[in-house]
Amino acid sequence: MADEQWSVPKTVQELAAGVNELPSQYLLPEKKNRHGGRLLVAEEMLESIPVIDLSRLPAADEDDKLRAALQSWGLFLVTNHGIESSLMDDVMNASKEFFHQPLEEKQKCSNLVDGKHFQVEGYGNDQIKIQNQTLDWSDRLHLRVGPEKEINLANWPKQPESFRDVLQEYTSRSKRMKHIILGAMARLLELDEEYFISQFSERAPTTVRINHYVPCPRPDLVLGFKAHSDDGVLATLLVDNDVAALQVLRDGVWYDVPTNPRTLLVNVGDFMEIMSNGIFKSPVHRVVANAETERSSLAMFYGLDTEKEIGPAAHLLHENQPARYRKVKIKDYMAGFYEHFARGTRVLDTMKT
Numbered sequence: 460m461a462d463e464q465w466s467v468p469k470t471v472q473e474l475a476a477g478v479n480e481l482p483s484q485y486l487l488p489e490k491k492n493r494h495g496g497r498l499l500v501a502e503e504m505l506e507s508i509p510v511i512d513l514s515r516l517p518a519a520d521e522d523d524k525l526r527a528a529l530q531s532w533g534l535f536l537v538t539n540h541g542i543e544s545s546l547m548d549d550v551m552n553a554s555k556e557f558f559h560q561p562l563e564e565k566q567k568c569s570n571l572v573d574g575k576h577f578q579v580e581g582y583g584n585d586q587i588k589i590q591n592q593t594l595d596w597s598d599r600l601h602l603r604v605g606p607e608k609e610i611n612l613a614n615w616p617k618q619p620e621s622f623r624d625v626l627q628e629y630t631s632r633s634k635r636m637k638h639i640i641l642g643a644m645a646r647l648l649e650l651d652e653e654y655f656i657s658q659f660s661e662r663a664p665t666t667v668r669i670n671h672y673v674p675c676p677r678p679d680l681v682l683g684f685k686a687h688s689d690d691g692v693l694a695t696l697l698v699d700n701d702v703a704a705l706q707v708l709r710d711g712v713w714y715d716v717p718t719n720p721r722t723l724l725v726n727v728g729d730f731m732e733i734m735s736n737g738i739f740k741s742p743v744h745r746v747v748a749n750a751e752t753e754r755s756s757l758a759m760f761y762g763l764d765t766e767k768e769i770g771p772a773a774h775l776l777h778e779n780q781p782a783r784y785r786k787v788k789i790k791d792y793m794a795g796f797y798e799h800f801a802r803g804t805r806v807l808d809t810m811k812t
């Protein structure tokens with residue numbers, strides 16, 4: 460584990476305001492920021508990321524589009540998701556307002572207890588898990604938003620005043636959408652429609668990570684968010700503008716994901732890849748930095764109870780289709796998750812048979 464000074468980096472907002480040269484902790488090793496000889500630049504997409512109209516499911520053509528998206532990209536965009544545009548705007552605006560406040564106000568919900576002991580919940584940077592960890596050019600606010608009885612409002616911002624109410628409203632509206640999507644995913648695999656939904660006990664956590672990407676004078680040398688796949692069953696992403704930033708890896712090639720503020724993005728998470736025996740892909744994605752435009756995103760993660768054990772659904776296994784993942788307890792997955800995340804590797808790969 461790193462020494463104290465290394466483990467308490469400044470926020471990126473502070474750095475961006477005061478430095479001419481990027482600190483070395485943020486610089487990508489040369490081999491990581493090159494891809495096929497090009498710097499962080501995505502390849503042209505030959506097949507676009509599908510936009511699923513949730514109100515049309517289970518129409519056969521919409522089902523086919525969804526199946527193709529889940530098996531290839533592992534992510535898709537959704538319209539008619541039942542969350543009002545005004546609520547999406549409100550939660551995004553409150554999130555941006557939070558990051559625009561003075562540092563002292565934001566640090567009231569710092570993720571460093573007593574200024575040094577890291578906890579996942581709160582405002583700040585990622586935890587430093589390994590020596591020479593490359594840091595991301597972004598700041599985060601990480602909050603547990605469910606189940607209700609496990610919400611710790613002491614970790615939530617008090618300002619802006621609307622923040623708590625709009626985030627709680629957005630969380631409850633998102634839940635309905637999550638159920639529709641999980642029902643459809645089970646149906647596509649010919650599982651009982653409740654199969655995935657029933658994996659969530661009343662202790663299953665829902666968390667939110669609000670990412671704030673500050674313009675970077677050398678976007679060619681850093682990443683806004685390092686390559687990773689999401690933990691949990693499913694993740695949804697809301698963004699504040701359509702600046703090209705999010706990229707997804709498919710068959711070893713990076714592509715830009717065309718996001719925009721009113722269309723939600725849904726990602727398959729690692730737990731879903733395991734339960735679907737690899738039929739649905741949990742995509743590796745990253746965010747590239749930008750020299751001019753500030754960007755914010757709000758990701759919501761649907762996790763499972765740490766005591767729960769998951770494995771490929773029995774119904775999907777037969778002689779010609781053996782289990783591609785071993786059974787794993789969620790807490791064992793989580794125990795390895797952050798270290799792999801810090802290294803830019805995937806704990807999921809250690810669970811393959």
Ligand SMILES: O=C(O)CCC(=O)C(=O)O
Pocket residue numbers: 668670684689696704705744746755756758
């Ligand atoms: O900001 C984005 O576009 C992606 C963020 C993300 O991947 C995450 O929070 O897990």
Ligand SMILES: [Fe+2]
Pocket residue numbers: 687688689744758
């Ligand atoms: Fe992610």
